[in-house]
Amino acid sequence: MRKYTIIILCFVISFGLMGFHAYETSSQSLYMYPNLPAPIGKEPMLITSAGQSVEGGIIKKLANQLHLENDYRPRALASDLYEYKTLVIVVGYSYNGLLHKGRQFKQEQKRIKELMVEAEKSNLPVVVFDLDMQIRDYKETWAMVDQILPYTDYFIGRRYDETPKELMEKIERHRLASTFVNEIQDMKIPFNSVFR
């Protein structure tokens, strides 16, 4: 039995980690809008990615399904904003996404910052999407969230059992309107309410 001590310890730690993760993702209840009471955005919209994850493409698909006039430009710059009336940002850091686009994280941060400042200057409503921030629980993702939330008008997120405490605190601090849904397809309702 002694020879299994380390192996058993290994499994115990693993199950402990599983419990910890489950606890982390079920911290508190949430009260929020099911959708916006009145539209805040207009078409056409620019969909871009903060962190270059594939989830940007999913939001573009949702926009198309809703027949919303949109352009998906993952590397859009502040200078591109002049032809759009709403800015949609999908947050999620992706190492491979940045590698694919040949960018460094610092460059991405700078682009997003400029985009946010320009959106504010142009009075463009900013809608932020979080598809799997709880899983992409990286420090780079949270750095982007901190950068974007002060300029955000509406936050549409994904709920895994319950929404994490850290994200809720940030949303409350910035007094944001937010909606959390269980499935990706459910995002269409709050997304549609932004425009119609």
Added chain:
Amino acid sequence: MNQKNNPFWGTIGFVLIFYGMLFPALTTDWSLYIFEEINRSLNEEDSGKLLVTAFSYITRNTITFSMVFFGALFLAGYITGSIATLRFQAVYIAIALSALFGINFLYKEYYSFLPYLLTIGAILFFSSYLPKQRYFVWTFLILLTLTTISFQWLNLIPSLSDYGFGQNDISVSLKAVDDFLTDHNLFNTITLLFFLIFFVIAVIFTTLIHLFSKQIATLKLYQAQGKELQRIRNDLIESKVYQEMHTLVHDLKTPLVSVEGLLSLMEMKVPDTDEKTKSYYNRISRSITRMKDMISDILYEDVRKELPAQQLMDYVLSHLSTDDLPIQFEMNIAKDVPLLHVNKIRFARAISNILENSMIYLTDRGGKISIEIYQENGQTYIQIEDNGPGIEQANLVNIWQEGFSTKNSSGIGLPFVKRVVENHLGNIEVVSKPGSHTRTTITLPNPSRKETVS
């Protein structure tokens, strides 16, 4: 892995881990291909393509982590000097976790520690049932590959995301697209199925290897028992032969006494003038006395006799057929060597055995055997040296074991020599340098005056 402390294995382990950690950088095109294929699956809304991409991702991760896990085996083995201890397991886990920490630090892909730790636990658990024998490294490699593939699939089960599985970049991307395309139906079923398939294969593989090794061990035990039985049977036969010889030799004494008695009667009838016939009778009588002595020597081990070293060696050499052999004998007996106090027949047989061993190897290739007898510090040394091929160090420790032989002989010659020498309160030592020479030295205590008189 025979010599686990060999720096060679340590280096191999280090290199494997290093390449495992470097693999994502060396295969950047591969990871970009995976990322592009995920995007393409999304754009074309093709879940089949997404599944093929998942296979590609699993393959890449399996190669990366298998190299790390395999390298950790060698490195931990080198550090701890063993692969079957708790210390080895602790070091193995420490090395493997450090490697993952390094990979996450270098690439920011953020592989989860949880499935990784489970994989290590499973590998160590399964490997504890693998026989630590000749093919351990290869069976371990197969096992760790199966286990790694199996647990990599856990990263793609969406239901386990909340519990800390599959939090690295590509896993999340694959699951996000799967969520959009199939509402997780595809990955929740297929990935679980693949996990179970590979896990069951790993379990079956371990069980089969374990049972096979048990079977081999039982077979080896039976073989050893068979050999032991054969040896005991041989000993029994030998002992019976020896007993019969002993009885036969003993029985020789009766006719010999008759011959001696009759001879003395016949001698009395010979006229004093017939000197020639008398001398014949004398010679026959001396031969009979010698024969009686020999019988005593054979029958009674403790019988000792004083005799000069030269006489003993003449007796030995007269019983060896050295004619026509390409062997040069050289004998040097120091003048101050005292009389030897030995059982002539047995001691001569012992020296003959040593000489015959040397002669076996020199018969074909030729050579020289030198015998030197001298005294030093109250002891007599009999040194026999040949310039034959010598004895390997590994075999040298076994030469005194009964039945051990490198030339298909009975393997009882040298044990007999040792027994005889020790019965004479002496020592025997064999020194050999393979390819150069073999030197056997018998040391006998010089007989004290009291012993000599008795």
